[in-house]
Amino acid sequence: MMNTKFSEDIVPIGDLKINPGKIIRQVQEAHRPVLLTNRGRGVAVLQALSDFESDAEERRFMKGVLKGMVDLEEGREVSLDDAKKHLNIK
Template identity: 65%
Template sequence: MQTAPKFSEDIVPLTDLKVNPGRIVSQVDATHRPVLLTSRGRGVAVVQSLHDYEAAEEERAFMRAVVQGMADIDAGRTVSLADAKKRLGLV
């Protein structure tokens, strides 16, 4: 779970990444907060730990599937439990 950003720590000029990339990578790994990279005062990229990125992607995929399932129910695209078991060869 990510914590709230700390703007004094989580916004880093792109030049700092060029100078000491290991520090930025260690920071995102230790804090579990993404770092916003800036160039000329504007946000240009985000650095996030691989673990946190993968967890967020899994959560987004799950939520998309839930929303799709809810839409299917609303549209009447459902099957009975007995039919589902038959289709899956579980009967």
């Protein structure tokens, strides 16, 4: 899990306008998202694309695991042999 550094990770949107390269390098190197603020209120989150993709993949995986657990609890299961046949795996 990422640890937020409030002194670095909360940035007024004006700072992004002044020096976007610095903020982008920060999120890429620190692997922590930056909260952009406007007049003291959070308005957006800036995150490195690789971190965003990794987080999205992890969420999809965890949703699949949870769905599988619910299916098992509700009796929706098949044998390994039936699954292999359905997926054409030998």
